[in-house]
Amino acid sequence: MERQAWQDVQGASSTWLTQDEVCQREPFLRHQQGALHMHEDTQVRATAMVAALSQVVRQTCQVVLGEAVTSLSPQTGGVMVTTQRAVYHAARVVIANGAYAKPLLQAVGITYDVFPVKGQACLLAPVSPRTLKHTVYHDHGYLVPKRDGTILVGATANLDAGFQTTITVNETATLLSKAQQLLPALADAVVLDVWAGLRPGNAVGHPLIGATDATSRVIVATGHYRNGLLLAPITASIVTTIATEQPLPARWSFLSPTLLAVTS
Numbered sequence: 001m002e003r004q005a006w007q008d009v010q011g012a013s014s015t016w017l018t019q020d021e022v023c024q025r026e027p028f029l030r031h032q033q034g035a036l037h038m039h040e041d042t043q044v045r046a047t048a049m050v051a052a053l054s055q056v057v058r059q060t061c062q063v064v065l066g067e068a069v070t071s072l073s074p075q076t077g078g079v080m081v082t083t084q085r086a087v088y089h090a091a092r093v094v095i096a097n098g099a100y101a102k103p104l105l106q107a108v109g110i111t112y113d114v115f116p117v118k119g120q121a122c123l124l125a126p127v128s129p130r131t132l133k134h135t136v137y138h139d140h141g142y143l144v145p146k147r148d149g150t151i152l153v154g155a156t157a158n159l160d161a162g163f164q165t166t167i168t169v170n171e172t173a174t175l176l177s178k179a180q181q182l183l184p185a186l187a188d189a190v191v192l193d194v195w196a197g198l199r200p201g202n203a204v205g206h207p208l209i210g211a212t213d214a215t216s217r218v219i220v221a222t223g224h225y226r227n228g229l230l231l232a233p234i235t236a237s238i239v240t241t242i243a244t245e246q247p248l249p250a251r252w253s254f255l256s257p258t259l260l261a262v263t264s
């Protein structure tokens with residue numbers, strides 16, 4: 001198994017389960033084949049994580065909401081940030097506005113193509129408790145059982161929606177159909193919530209994380225596509241390392257905006 005070999009090289013423990021073994025662990029799944037079991041696979045509730053981060057930030061920072069940044073201007077000793085309402089001066093600026101980053105990247109000379117990819121997901125409440133015990137990923141879709149018994153179903157990837165985040169019948173139907181194909185017991189589940197958001201897609205296959213020049217006044221962290229939460233800890237580590245002027249490990253250099261400028 002190519003995927004299992006790659007996981008092993010990265011230090012993640014995994015085991016290939018036969019169809020019978022999958023049936024023993026997840027009896028409600030529609031079993032058509034075996035599965036790769038990731039022993040250390042974990043999950044977080046995205047809304048709870050964002051709320052916790054917001055609380056921490058507010059304890060140490062001034063938070064300004066509702067002001068779109070219209071321009072960035074690196075200057076000697078810092079960066080001038082112009083918004084719709086005011087002008088701010090900062091020693092350093094981090095561009096981390098996801099799918100909306102392209103104009104700001106262009107303002108500081110970065111040609112990295114970030115574009116919105118709409119993703120829709122939903123939350124279901126199964127009639128039977130303990131319908132699913134493990135996170136299941138199959139054919140670009142996933143089922144994630146939560147502690148309260150609900151199951152998260154995700155997620156669509158719409159490249160044609162632009163910056164629209166409206167909930168559509170077609171995408172909702174796609175999600176529910178995939179959910180029932182994997183877990184037939186969800187046919188009677190209650191739909192608790194449906195939502196949509198914009199992922200920052202990119203044309204190079206990996207996020208852009210690093211300083212835009214040797215001064216490190218402007219730092220970029222965007223283009224994570226579907227892996228924003230998964231890569232949040234290492235992204236924060238890289239940004240912090242740069243902002244505090246510490247040496248960055250060579251293994252992360254391929255994410256640098258300066259390298260992109262040279263190779264593009």
